[in-house]
Amino acid sequence: MSDRYDQVAIVTGADSGIGKATAVLLAEQGFEVGITYHGDRDGAEETAELIRGLGRAPAVRQHDLTDPVAAAAVVDELAEELGGLGVLVNNAGTGSAEPLVDMSYERWRSVVAVDLDGPFLCAQRAARRMIASGRGGRIVNVTSVHEEHPRVGSGPYCAAKGGLRMMSRVLALELAEHGITVNTVAPGEIATPMTGQEDVPPRTGSRPGYPIPRPGDAREVAAVVAFLASPAASYVTGSSVFVDGGLGLMGPQAAGALDSGDWRSG
Template sequence: MSSAPISSSDYDRIAIITGADSGIGKATAVVLAEQGFDVGITFHTDQAGAEQTAKLVRDRGRAAAVRGHDLADPEKASSAVDELADELGGVGVLVNNAGTGSSRPLLEMDFEQWRSVLAVDLDGAFLCAQRAARRMVASGRGGRIINITSVHEEYPRVGAGPYCAAKGGLRMLSRVLALELAPHGITVNTVAPGEIATPMTGQEDQPPEPGSRPGYPIARPGDAREVAAAVAFLAGPSSSYVTGSSLFVDGGLGLMGPQAAGALPSGEWRRG
């Protein structure tokens, strides 16, 4: 096992991004291509969206490869990491972005739905990270693993029990990986977005409207490109001494817990 410092530039300039057919994944693919990365893209159902992302990467002079996968079967789906790495010639950065959620109180939730969210958001991220990390270790050139979590890696939300549990688990998984992989020159961090204007939040990549979220310190949803910029920092050489950290990109939303609780005029929040 090497005891060399984490390298700032040796790792392969190849990034694999799960769930890159839209939203944060798509924006991340574009910004990493602009920074000189070839990009592997996965999608679940939106192949056209994934191919559009690939076109944007190629328009920036970089190679792109696309694979479909369904992380509800994480053992099978994680093989896409190896397939993309083989096609592109390696992997230096993995961005675990694919995710799903739920909107049902825990007492009304069956085990199948609970497990389906954890399979995608936690099991899938673990297995994809494991496959990528094994390749990074074997190459001897280090790398970056960036797991997209949510403000809910720390803060709970009514009706989002399995999502919160998975994202909290992914934060701790990232920290353990950071400890275990640091001697190999691999950093592992999370990016924790707040509300971002993407299809997942029902906003179909709409431009965030200023002033539309008066309860947030920065009174609007975030833009996917703002999250992508944080991912790009963690993927680049300037972050070489950052590992095991969570970078919140939430417009200050996490600061509002006790403040917002004291300002609520009713108990409607209990409805989720």
């Protein structure tokens, strides 16, 4: 695998949480960084300011993945502005909280567009550039433990994340000959605004049902993404790395400990 790829990274959804932590860490590791946001311009500018403080010149774009075809063009815009593209981190996403039997097709499609169609089109744009450069590259798709484990009320989210996992594996096969690796990172509960928590260190002992009894920190996920984006991960492709504190191991163990059916309502 090539380690000559452009030291330019694009991180989608980098206005907060995992995306913000990833963008800053990649800048610390020597990358020029392009960041995207959907609605939180102030958050994106805060991320950009942190990167500027590291002596780099980030590029920022608004990125609405509910229109994934138009949004994917941002990959090319950022690559042109930054002078190349070696790493794409598909981090932007959305969720749902409604039983499938009650869900409209429009709602289903909006979640799948953001969580699956958008990453596909962005990865396609990035891969074409990486192939044309002949220098290889890295694509890291941020999924969720729900690429593997279902959750009541999260039908389109789980379907999209599971689809993104399999899409990543197919891409890994197709792009390996070009020196491009493709992997997924599957976080569990991470203390970010998306989970209704602040970007502060999670409190140990606050999640007694988890093997590591706390939510994760966005920077813990970013560290795994950054590894997969690095030359050190040149022989890792088509893999899913779970960053969940052991949460996914708890299926039968946790089910046996439940004393009510409240989980059925999400």
